[in-house]
Amino acid sequence: MKRRTTMDPHQEQPAESYKIHVKMLKTVALDVSCTDTIDHIKSKVSAIEGIDKCSQELFFSGIHLKNDDKLADYSIMTNSSVDLYVTDGMQISVKIPSIGKTINLNVKKSNRVADVKAEIEQRVGILMNNQILMYAGRQLEDNQLLSQCNLRNEQPLHVLVSPVDKLRIFVNVRGERTVSVNVKCWYTVADVKLMIETSEGLPVSTHVLMRTQSGVEVVLAEGRTLQDQSVKNNDILVLQQKVLPQQKVQVFIKTWEGKSLTMSLLMSNTTEEVMKKIGDRLWMKEGVYYLCYRGHILSSGDTLEKHDVQNNSTIDIRLRNSRVVEPKPKNGKGAPRN
Template sequence: MDLRQEQPPRYKIQVKMVKTVALDVKSTDTVDQIKSKISAIEGIDKSQQALFFGGNHLENNNRLADYNIMTNSSVDLYVTDGMQISVSIPSVEKIIKLNLKKSQSVADVKSEIEQKLEDNKLFSQCGLSNGHTLHVLVRPTDKLRISVNVDGERTVNLDVKSWYTVDDVKLMTETFEGLPARSQILMRTQPGGAETLRDTETLQNQHIRNNDTLMLHQNIQFFLKTYEGKTLTMSMRTCDTTDKVMEKVEAKLRKKAGVYYLHYRGACYVSWGYS
């Protein structure tokens, strides 16, 4: 009898970047192996790759089957500024490896090195004796769970990193909601009013914290026809009021004469006049 171990079937998944790349994979392949395939094709170092499926960040040691990634599934790739370096410390005859981000400072690297060295100390070397109390300081994580409220109608929960930019969040929202990233406006509500978040800035730089809720409005374009027969092209946010629309109309027409009415499908939404 010829006993052979049955091999899992091969199939294709799609990794979404600026372009879509098709990969031949097996359900038993790990996320780290997928990153190796992407690195071989696109030249993107594995330490710079963050893979997502269904809003979940894929961990390196897990298999595709663990995330129920099947044939023709689309996996999102985000390129980070991560890198790995080796630090040689002759005084202790040791080489340590550090996973860093290019945006980290030299002080951050020194702190990482100190952490690595201190972790290997014996209790006897730390001057601890029976009955001593250890104090644990918890460092904040760069993993965040935020909520995006879409036009006040529904909420999308996203697992993100503090170093993601607002543009990254918009791309993730586009994946789940189908709303073009270029039409999205992300805002944060503050006591002094709503603040529009800057696309190229990171969440950390704009003080977005774990469990924060962002407001998403769309930038829409429509056409407004005046009684004089002139057609105005308007670009507004879905959260803008009719008063805001009329302010833009006034600025475009450059006059304050007569009584203005705003109609849509026969309904009058606002009107006012000037003396």
């Protein structure tokens, strides 16, 4: 006994092939399916007549047909006539290496290069004045028509991003103040440091210029330009003294009595380490005194480098109260009297 198969009413059936007529200066018959898109129809016309798809506009009963729609969406049946109008439209590919993007633009041959730049600005946010358009190794001028540029579909335009020549940057000087500096994008970091030395009196050889990148402070290379290191208008840079933890300095420790001790210290020495050295020389208990440099208290954990302690400078000992511990006797019988 033969089994009877039941067709699923929701299963898509193969589309029946039929003909439509596209009216140009001449009429062309195309074999199509109702599921073909308008873009597919344009491809067929392009293959037969050599008319670029971007130059084709199709109409049916006065309705403009959209590329992604299907023939069935417009009830275009067998032997229907579709009108073709040839325009000066074209699609170009634009590569932007600086941001790693390639975009496609629908333009007209009668558009100027400046119009393309405006479209690029709208699509990816690169200002027109910062764009240089290159095609086949040559720079395109803003007033050129695309029809004069001999563009081909298989060869893309390239966009070079040219930053504004003049920049204003802000430099935070060792966390104490922020200064505004007018520079040009082709200045090197060494040039900027020299400008700051002239205005602020800080020697360039002992300082580095840094910027914060992804939450990390990065030292800018001396001989490279601001443009090479992606410094932009209104960026904030930081000028800090070079960290030389093993650099030794001679420091005078001035006591409350006006006496001075000469000590050789490392810039990496902490306040605790300095106080231990002082305690070994003066036999003073911890907590009785604190250290002060140029009016600033050296807090716990601070290094000499943090306070920019200079060679042959003076650190003052300040008493926390009036109690002074007498020097320890060597023989244990009491301190000698004057």
